[in-house]
Amino acid sequence: MIQIGDVVVSFDVLREKFLCDLRACQGICCIEGDAGAPVELDEVEKLEEVLPLIWDELSPEARAVIEEQGVVYTDCEGDLVTSIVNNKDCVFTCYDDKGCCYCAIEKAYREGRTNFYKPISCHLYPIRVGNYGLYKAVNYHRWDVCKAAMLLGQKENLPVYKFLKEPLIRKFGEDWYAELELVVEEMKKQGIL
Structure with a gap:
């Protein structure tokens, strides 16, 4: 997990691939x-x-x-x-x-x-945000009905956080998202992602 401000982000949000495939689902x-x-x-x-x-x-x-x-x-x-x-x-x-x-x-x-x-929870799906008082947790929710989206995301090599850029900015702001991108780039350079 990484933390940006009071938001903890699961590695799955950064690693997993996802792209809604409405024609399939x-x-x-x-x-x-x-x-x-x-x-x-x-x-x-x-x-x-x-x-x-x-x-x-x-x-x-x-x-x-x-x-x-x-x-x-x-x-x-x-x-x-x-x-x-x-x-x-x-x-x-x-x-x-x-x-x-x-x-x-x-x-x-x-x-x-x-x-x-x-609702922001719909816009953010498959991310779910948990509120734990001092911090918020951003997690990737796996659901069998989204199998086509996982496959299309893998085909297009689109990580969850990039697929959900717009709703993540809506929820946490542009500065927060920009910092997330910087952290991800640094993690890639270090071979963590």
Whole structure:
């Protein structure tokens, strides 16, 4: 592990390769799992603000869940997560005519209808950030549904931290990311990576 400021980064984030392959996975990471996506407290208001912009794109089942319990809930581990439909789909998922899952919030962002991209935990995936008071831990989360992304990342030789440059900057800032790149280059020179 390396430490930059109060953030500890796992070597896996620097060594492992990853590049989403949406054609292969069909967006399954927004569907599978035992809970919704982790949400930071300040993101709840943003999710509620974007809701009217994407409401008509959500499934009737998702709208019913949101009307009943809201955009987030507290899961069995005590974490705040996006609400889900049928213990499966995130309420913000939508499908195209080919059955590919996408995020209605990200779609609205890309269309210029909102300045909120999507929850940072979604943007950062397959990185998960743990908050331990004095420091944050940045870890690579392995999941079988992302096998195609691991293979494509290996083919393209794209490390996780480079694939996730934009969300890492969004989370920790440009200076932090620049320092991460310097540390990685130094580690390569020393033969550690």
